Amino acid sequence: VRVVLYTGKGGVGKTTTAAATAVCAARRGLHTLVASADAAHSLGDVLEQPLGPEPQLVTPGPSLRASRTGAWPQRGRLEAIEVDARVETERHWGAIHEYLFRIFRYQGIEDVVADELALLPGAEELTTLLAVEAWAQAGEYDLVVVDCAPTGSALRLLTLPEVARGTLRFLLRVQRALSAVVTPLARNLVPLPLPDTRVFRDAEDFVYQKLRTLRQRVSDPRTTTRLVVTPERMVIDEALRAHTDLALFELPCDAVVMNRMLPEAAAGEAFFEDWGRLQEERRREVEQLFEPLPVLQAPLQDDEVTGLERLAAHGEALFAERAPQDVLCSAPHVRFEMRESGVRAYLPMPHARADALEVVRVDDALVITHASRRRSLALPHPLRHFDLAAVRLEAGMLEVDFVREEAGS
Ligand SMILES: Nc1ncnc2c1ncn2[C@@H]1O[C@H](COP(=O)(O)OP(=O)(O)OP(=O)(O)O)[C@@H](O)[C@H]1O
Ligand SMILES: [Mg+2]
Numbered sequence: 001v002r003v004v005l006y007t008g009k010g011g012v013g014k015t016t017t018a019a020a021t022a023v024c025a026a027r028r029g030l031h032t033l034v035a036s037a038d039a040a041h042s043l044g045d046v047l048e049q050p051l052g053p054e055p056q057l058v059t060p061g062p063s064l065r066a067s068r069t070g071a072w073p074q075r076g077r078l079e080a081i082e083v084d085a086r087v088e089t090e091r092h093w094g095a096i097h098e099y100l101f102r103i104f105r106y107q108g109i110e111d112v113v114a115d116e117l118a119l120l121p122g123a124e125e126l127t128t129l130l131a132v133e134a135w136a137q138a139g140e141y142d143l144v145v146v147d148c149a150p151t152g153s154a155l156r157l158l159t160l161p162e163v164a165r166g167t168l169r170f171l172l173r174v175q176r177a178l179s180a181v182v183t184p185l186a187r188n189l190v191p192l193p194l195p196d197t198r199v200f201r202d203a204e205d206f207v208y209q210k211l212r213t214l215r216q217r218v219s220d221p222r223t224t225t226r227l228v229v230t231p232e233r234m235v236i237d238e239a240l241r242a243h244t245d246l247a248l249f250e251l252p253c254d255a256v257v258m259n260r261m262l263p264e265a266a267a268g269e270a271f272f273e274d275w276g277r278l279q280e281e282r283r284r285e286v287e288q289l290f291e292p293l294p295v296l297q298a299p300l301q302d303d304e305v306t307g308l309e310r311l312a313a314h315g316e317a318l319f320a321e322r323a324p325q326d327v328l329c330s331a332p333h334v335r336f337e338m339r340e341s342g343v344r345a346y347l348p349m350p351h352a353r354a355d356a357l358e359v360v361r362v363d364d365a366l367v368i369t370h371a372s373r374r375r376s377l378a379l380p381h382p383l384r385h386f387d388l389a390a391v392r393l394e395a396g397m398l399e400v401d402f403v404r405e406e407a408g409s
Contacts, residue, residue, distance in 0.1 A: 016311075
């Protein structure tokens with residue numbers, strides 16, 4: 001199934017764009033699910049229909065069904081869902097959460113705070129993704145559109161399957177080793193709650209099964225992120241950073257959506273002239289900066305974009321000749337090249353800054369840190385006998401040279 005995620009700075013139009021994409025796809029005949037993964041749900045407001053934690057059929061009113069432009073084909077179906085992160089977290093982390101809660105309580109922490117702490121950072125994002133994944137697998141959808149939370153949280157959602165797996169596996173190993181030694185005796189001596197086997201079973205299931213599935217899903221070439229921006233400096237800067245972070249984790253990004261563009265007719269008016277010019281500059285700038293990603297434009301509408309009819313029009317303006325479900329740009333991946341002197345790795349890192357970059361070799365992994373994000377990239381087996389020789393950042397591409405280990409070193 002094709003999955004499209006929308007993210008961007010707060011308030012730029014993510015929910016609107018996600019809903020418009022889904023309506024456009026359904027009208028063009030696809031069985032589509034649009035899911036809100038933002039804890040502050042507004043998808044229901046945009047679709048003008050109350051939504052819940054299970055997919056609900058969204059049906060067009062008589063006017064849309066009848067109107068020529070708004071034809072809703074037989075086959076196309078739109079369903080919508082607002083994931084309840086709390087409930088999902090409870091379900092997937094149930095035993096682990098309960099155990100952590102008992103530990104925090106034991107340490108004298110207030111119930112409410114202990115409950116918060118026990119949720120672990122990122123647990124909500126992870127379980128939200130799990131819920132979306134479950135529905136994506138269960139329903140026979142052609143397309144799943146995800147309305148994500150603003151950038152920071154959305155990136156956590158996408159990178160956690162990889163990051164959490166490493167960390168949790170390590171914790172599990174330590175805990176299992178510890179409890180094997182401590183449990184039988186200590187049970188009667190210390191009042192500190194010790195994890196029972198159920199906690200381990202849950203944690204293991206989570207780490208080995210679910211995280212693997214999620215990792216496969218987010219790195220599948222049919223899963224792509226689209227960055228929503230408006231013609232404003234700060235918004236564009238945040239999207240650039242997101243683009244770098246996504247690339248670091250090899251999460252494909254296939255388009256930029258430029259929302260709230262002044263319609264041409266208005267840009268010609270004397271009053272809007274300067275605004276129109278500035279916006280045109282920004283548009284060209286965005287096209288250059290994000291190249292080769294296509295930049296889809298959506299006009300500033302005269303009123304809020306809610307209800308199927310307006311969403312349908314908005315979706316048509318956005319995609320026009322393009323198909324909303326297409327992968328609009330295929331992302332480059334990490335690749336290795338054999339050279340006379342050794343091996344060179346190419347890692348795409350658009351807009352990365354050399355002064356914010358650090359690359360080190362730790363055992364069999366290459367640990368790449370850019371700004372506040374870090375990825376540990378497992379090296380292919382043959383490279384394990386190579387040393388890190390040089391690192392270069394060239395036009396958005398990180399080049400890492402490896403040379404064969406000196407004999408005896
Ligand atoms: N192209 C547009 N023309 C006019 N109004 C728009 C347009 N795009 C979005 N809006 C309006 O702007 C407001 C914010 O849009 P939306 O909720 O889609 O943003 P968001 O990025 O999802 O926000 P949040 O970060 O809060 O989730 C809404 O009232 C929406 O109707
Ligand atoms: Mg939103």
